[in-house]
Amino acid sequence: MTVSKSFRTLSGSSRLAGVMGWPVSHSKSPKLQGYWLAKYGVDGSYMPLPVKPENFETALKSLRDLGFGGANVTIPHKQAAMAACDHLSDRAKRIGAVNTVTFDDDGKMHGDNTDGFGFIENLRQGAPDHDFAKGAAVVLGAGGACRAILVSLLDEGCPEIRLANRTRKRAEDLAKEINDPRIKVVDWPLAPEALAGASLVVNTTSLGMVGQPKLEIDLAGLPQTALVTDIVYAPLMTDLLLQAKERGNPIVDGLGMLLHQARPGFHRWFGIDPEVTQELRDFVLSPD
Ligand code: ATR
Numbered sequence: 001m002t003v004s005k006s007f008r009t010l011s012g013s014s015r016l017a018g019v020m021g022w023p024v025s026h027s028k029s030p031k032l033q034g035y036w037l038a039k040y041g042v043d044g045s046y047m048p049l050p051v052k053p054e055n056f057e058t059a060l061k062s063l064r065d066l067g068f069g070g071a072n073v074t075i076p077h078k079q080a081a082m083a084a085c086d087h088l089s090d091r092a093k094r095i096g097a098v099n100t101v102t103f104d105d106d107g108k109m110h111g112d113n114t115d116g117f118g119f120i121e122n123l124r125q126g127a128p129d130h131d132f133a134k135g136a137a138v139v140l141g142a143g144g145a146c147r148a149i150l151v152s153l154l155d156e157g158c159p160e161i162r163l164a165n166r167t168r169k170r171a172e173d174l175a176k177e178i179n180d181p182r183i184k185v186v187d188w189p190l191a192p193e194a195l196a197g198a199s200l201v202v203n204t205t206s207l208g209m210v211g212q213p214k215l216e217i218d219l220a221g222l223p224q225t226a227l228v229t230d231i232v233y234a235p236l237m238t239d240l241l242l243q244a245k246e247r248g249n250p251i252v253d254g255l256g257m258l259l260h261q262a263r264p265g266f267h268r269w270f271g272i273d274p275e276v277t278q279e280l281r282d283f284v285l286s287p288d
Contacts, residue, residue, distance in 0.1 A: 008041075015044035016067065017269040020059065021074035024050045028284055029072055029262060035283050036266055036274040044270050056080045060101065064109065069269035070102035072262070078144075085111030091155075094178070095148045100265040115145070116152025118261025123229060125260070125276065126252030130227050132156035135199030139163050140191060140215070142171040145231055146204040147178070153200075154180050162198070164191040166205075195222040201244075203230040208238035215240050224248045231257060236285070255281055 019029040025048065033046035049071065051059040056077050061084075063071055073081040078097035082088065085098060089112040092098050098111035123130055137158050139150060142165035153161055161183045165171035168187060175183040186194045195201065201222065207215035209232045217240065222228075228244035233254035241251045259276045267273045 008038075008043075010045055011043050013043070015042070015069050015270055016047075017044070017069050017071055017265065018047035018049040018063070019072040019074060020049045020051045020056070020063075020077055022050060022052050022076060024048045024074070027074060028258060029074075031288070032259060032262055032280070032284050033266060035280055036272075037270065040270070040272050040274065042270045042272070046269075051077070053077065053080065057084050060084055060109070064103040064107060068103065070100065070110075070265065072265055073099055073101060081111055085109045087111070089113065091116060091151060094151050096177075097144075097147075099261070100268075102265075102268045112264065113148060114261045114264045115148035115257070116155070117264065118257045118259070119149050119231075120152050120156060121260035121263070121276075122254075122256030123227065123252055126229075126256060127227050127250050130200070130250075132158050132200070135226075136160040136162060136197060137200040137202060138191065138194050138198045140201070140203045140217070141165055141205035142167070142174045143204065143206070147174060149202060149204055149231070150174070150178055150183065154178070154182060158182065158200075160184065162186050162194040164188050164194060192218045192221055195219065195226075198222060199226050201226060201228045201240075203232065203238070203240050206232070208232045208235075208240055210234050219243055219247060219249070222249065225250075227252065230254045233258065255284070259284065 019027050030048045037044055081098035086108040087110045092111050092113040095113040097113055100112045100114050102110045137153055139161055163171045163183055164186045166188045171185045175185050206212050227250050229252045230238045230240050231254045232238050236253045244251050
């Protein structure tokens with residue numbers, strides 16, 4: 001067997017990280033972090049780490065004791081990670097979940113949540129002229145993914161967030177927990193009316209995802225200048241985005257949120273703030 005010269009082995013001082021989930025086989029993180037490791041020629045490795053809920057805390061401590069730099073944490077461990085960490089970033093506390101853990105030299109575990117960062121950075125890259133402080137946002141949904149988005153929009157100075165969820169109580173509970181008067185809960189059937197004068201529309205529901213029903217919303221009342229985005233990225237062009245594009249609204253798809261949320265972890269574990277490029281997007285979407 002001949003080994004290609006470009007083939008890279010790990011050294012004895014390789015930096016290590018990974019993603020803990022159960023299951024974890026669907027995670028795109030190893031592919032995406034692996035791309036950056038190769039691109040920047042880092043002596044390091046990023047692994048899928050299937051960990052059952054009952055083993056989470058022991059496994060996290062073991063990673064630290066094995067010399068890992070840290071780990072991403074995905075479903076169902078995001079709350080358990082919050083409880084296990086010694087220190088939490090302000091945004092992790094406010095979002096109520098941890099998706100990125102870093103171990104320091106003293107063995108302390110630092111928990112952060114980079115989902116809101118990923119959401120904002122995706123919009124900054126895809127719609128650089130968008131001014132978050134300029135107008136109201138309409139946010140559809142109140143599930144797990146929504147909270148980080150609400151917190152990040154408030155941090156960007158969004159003056160008003162109209163929050164609509166099929167189950168109104170869930171939106172009310174979320175608004176109460178975040179406790180910011182800029183969040184106004186609206187009834188799900190009244191979401192089309194709430195589009196009037198808005199400058200941003202975000203779908204955080206699972207509607208429009210492969211295998212899920214479409215998101216049916218009439219955009220007629222939305223100003224044509226309003227930015228429309230979706231956290232669903234399979235398919236990349238959801239019906240919401242197609243409808244918005246057709247009527248002339250600027251759109252940003254959801255893939256970049258996944259890519260940008262991974263940057264802070266890579267930076268901390270491997271020492272480089274990596275770039276999100278078209279080539280990376282194509283690579284992540286390519287069949288395994
Ligand atoms: P995640 O944690 O991944 O966000 P989730 O907590 O199950 O997932 O949230 C899914 C979101 O999609 C919720 O806002 C959900 O609305 P409910 O809170 O009413 O369940 C929304 N959703 C899912 N199916 C829907 C449907 N058919 N119509 C409207 N909203 C729907």
